[in-house]
Amino acid sequence: MTKQNVLVSDPKSAFNMAIMPISNSSVLTRAAQKPPAAPAGYISISRKTLLKNHEINGEARINSWVDSMRASSPTHIKATPSLADHDQSSWMVRHPSALDMFEEIIDASKGKQIVMFLDYDGTLSPIVDDPDRAYMSKPMRETVRKLAKCFPTAIVTGRCRDKVYSFVKLAELYYAGSHGMDIKGPATGSKYKKASEGNGVLFQPASEFLPMIDEVFKQLVEITKSTPGAKVENNKFCASVHFRCVDEKKWSELAQQVKSVMKDYPKLRLTQGRKVLEIRPTIKWDKGKALEFLLESLGFANCTDVFPVYIGDDRTDEDAFKILRDRGQGFGILVSKFPKETSASYSLQEPAQVKDFLGRLVARVEKTVISRTVQGVKRSKNQI
Numbered sequence: 090m091t092k093q094n095v096l097v098s099d100p101k102s103a104f105n106m107a108i109m110p111i112s113n114s115s116v117l118t119r120a121a122q123k124p125p126a127a128p129a130g131y132i133s134i135s136r137k138t139l140l141k142n143h144e145i146n147g148e149a150r151i152n153s154w155v156d157s158m159r160a161s162s163p164t165h166i167k168a169t170p171s172l173a174d175h176d177q178s179s180w181m182v183r184h185p186s187a188l189d190m191f192e193e194i195i196d197a198s199k200g201k202q203i204v205m206f207l208d209y210d211g212t213l214s215p216i217v218d219d220p221d222r223a224y225m226s227k228p229m230r231e232t233v234r235k236l237a238k239c240f241p242t243a244i245v246t247g248r249c250r251d252k253v254y255s256f257v258k259l260a261e262l263y264y265a266g267s268h269g270m271d272i273k274g275p276a277t278g279s280k281y282k283k284a285s286e287g288n289g290v291l292f293q294p295a296s297e298f299l300p301m302i303d304e305v306f307k308q309l310v311e312i313t314k315s316t317p318g319a320k321v322e323n324n325k326f327c328a329s330v331h332f333r334c335v336d337e338k339k340w341s342e343l344a345q346q347v348k349s350v351m352k353d354y355p356k357l358r359l360t361q362g363r364k365v366l367e368i369r370p371t372i373k374w375d376k377g378k379a380l381e382f383l384l385e386s387l388g389f390a391n392c393t394d395v396f397p398v399y400i401g402d403d404r405t406d407e408d409a410f411k412i413l414r415d416r417g418q419g420f421g422i423l424v425s426k427f428p429k430e431t432s433a434s435y436s437l438q439e440p441a442q443v444k445d446f447l448g449r450l451v452a453r454v455e456k457t458v459i460s461r462t463v464q465g466v467k468r469s470k471n472q473i
């Protein structure tokens with residue numbers, strides 16, 4: 090893939106730093122010098138906080154990561170059924186099933202342009218022990234393929250962009266890898282243009298961190314060798330340390346190992362996912378910003394009639410859910426079998442339900458197009 094310029098139309102937009110050749114890192118250097126405040130849900134962010142936590146409060150912090158990883162583990166939630174039952178019913182009132190609310194969702198989107206944002210792991214593919222084998226089923230791929238014919242559709246993932254593409258294998262989608270720090274979006278000003286048509290833009294706001302992430306990745310691989318089951322994944326602009334196959338008794342030790350590497354990299358921060366610690370640059374960029382960037386580059390920056398739908402299962406998806414809440418446009422759907430603190434409006438329990446929901450959306454568009462064709466009504470085929 091060649092390096093390209095990114096041009097975003099609104100000069101006052103939050104994406105001014107995108108108006109530059111990707112290879113020019115001067116603006117990014119400024120951003121990196123002054124780490125921004127932590128977005129909601131992050132474990133730590135600023136250099137000061139990192140140093141403070143490592144020097145003064147490191148032990149407590151590590152324990153809190155490990156505790157929260159344990160607490161969010163389904164085996165632990167199942168171990169307290171009475172709490173789970175009670176929480177589940179009141180939580181479902183606040184975050185009803187997107188399948189049960191399908192007609193309400195369709196009504197809310199009427200006359201608006203739906204834009205779909207899909208997380209990968211735990212949303213399109215079931216969670217499995219080996220991250221290299223988190224395949225998407227053929228029926229899910231077919232459903233997403235059809236979905237992309239109906240609406241602009243993007244994958245927004247913590248994974249390396251090339252890796253997620255090797256799983257999804259659909260050229261007609263837009264891809265935001267490394268938690269949105271590696272975006273292959275639509276060509277500038279290409280409203281409604283398919284990703285497969287023309288040159289898409291490449292946006293990599295953390296490009297200057299590449300050598301640092303590589304270095305940290307190698308150190309993490311080395312230091313975690315002594316922990317059976319630990320796995321380190323290079324996600325290009327971030328790295329993931331997997332705890333899933335590590336004996337829980339060893340989790341604190343593994344977290345300590347990660348911390349010991351991090352102490353030399355104040356420009357990196359840690360976030361937490363599903364049995365994973367993720368190491369990423371301290372730039373103010375996340376899946377929420379990626380969603381906004383994609384909406385803007387699709388030509389929907391100031392549109393009131395756009396209806397973005399973001400589906401995800403992880404803490405990192407909360408940044409995108411929150412953006413949608415704040416914009417008052419569209420909504421988020423959290424994929425979870427258990428109650429979780431979330432800014433999403435609706436819920437689905439597992440990838441199989443995500444497929445059903447997407448399939449129903451596709452079926453509704455197809456039905457609407459047929460009935461409009463029969464009636465001779467002219468309207469954008471992407472609108473329900």
Ligand SMILES: O=P(O)(O)OC[C@H]1O[C@H](O[C@H]2O[C@H](CO)[C@@H](O)[C@H](O)[C@H]2O)[C@H](O)[C@@H](O)[C@@H]1O
Binds near residue numbers: 216246322
């Ligand atoms: O943003 P996502 O698409 O959800 O990616 C987040 C991380 O997902 C992957 O890890 C998770 O899925 C694995 C496979 O099912 C599982 O083994 C692991 O425990 C989960 O945390 C991926 O491997 C990470 O690199 C992503 O950052």
